[in-house]
Amino acid sequence: MPDKYIYLIFTALILAALAVDVILLSKKDKVVTTRMALLETVFWVSLSLGFCAFIWYEHGKADAIQYLSAYVLEWSLSMDNIFVFIIIFSFFKVKPSNHARVLLLGILMAIVFRIIFIAVGSELITRFEWIMYVFGVFLLYTGFKMLLAKKEKEFNPEDNWAFRMMTKYLRTTNEEPEGHFFIKKNDKTYLTKLSMVVIMLGLIDIVFAVDSIPAVFSIIPDPSKKLLIYSSNIFAVLGLRSLFFLLRGAAEKFAYLQHGISVVLLFIGAKMIVAEWVHFPVWVSLIVIVVCIGSSILISIIKSNQTRIDNKGV
Helix, strand or coil: CCHHHHHHHHHHHHHHHHHHHHHHHCCCCCCCCHHHHHHHHHHHHHHHHHHHHHHHHHHCHHHHHHHHHHHHHHHHHHHHHHHHHHHHHHHCCCCHHHHHHHHHHHHHHHHHHHHHHHHHHHHHHHHCCCHHHHHHHHHHHHHHHHHHCCCCCCCCHHHCHHHHHHHHHCCECCCCCCCCCEEEECCEEEECHHHHHHHHHHHHHHHHHHHHHHHHHHHCCCHHHHHHHHHHHHHHHHCHHHHHHHHCCCHHHCCCHHHHHHHHHHHHHHHHHCCCCCCCCHHHHHHHHHHHHHHHHHHHHHHHHHHHHHHHHC
16 A cells, blocks of 8 residues: 555544544543543554554564554653653643643644654755764763753753743733633733643653654664654654653652663664664664663662652651
């Protein structure tokens, strides 16, 4: 089947899934429970794996493994976004009844930026093959920086460039939004806290995309396979919302997740730099990603439980 038809199938699948998602989970004033978030996670992961099976059927095993590796990589890197999202929602005091709608709009905005980044990245790789080395060095730098980052240095929305830009150049209000994204006063329209959160989620994802888009090109270096890159990225980002609801009460339990992500970035950066001399099969990348992220989550949970037991014993 030609790629143009697969693009149509993928687009139709995403639109249909979003329609179901909006009807069931994004109604105004609807609070998403942990059970609903778990069901939504299963829903998006099942769709992603189903599309992987479709890629295997249409394009073969190699493309399916590339897609799956890219999806797992993006899904893993996206987990780091969640903790920033939690801080932003807490800072703006967004009511739980508004979480689902705000997250959906912010994530759709992030997807638009991702599509632009992938298109630009593919064009750069097509024109300048040496750009892969630049991507590799950048990922090594990011990995080392993340690995050595001090734990106490936490994201502060008030100091963020996106927040400062909005408050400086846009008309905003701190009034209670009551579920509205805009408030009109004295014939002037103001952005409410909900709109500010949507914009921040979309803009801040640009920072995460700067890491994740080069990383995905290490898994799928052929710029002609944009379908695999787009689909794996979009499925991973759409799964962010359910992850938010699953992890919002357990952010402190994943203290070592950042270390796992940094090791993944270091491996991928090194892989991109030595690609001309040393070839790593795609399945090796998949195993490294799963082991690093899985181990960091497991160690985090064990350490968190041990700390809780020790505190009870004191």
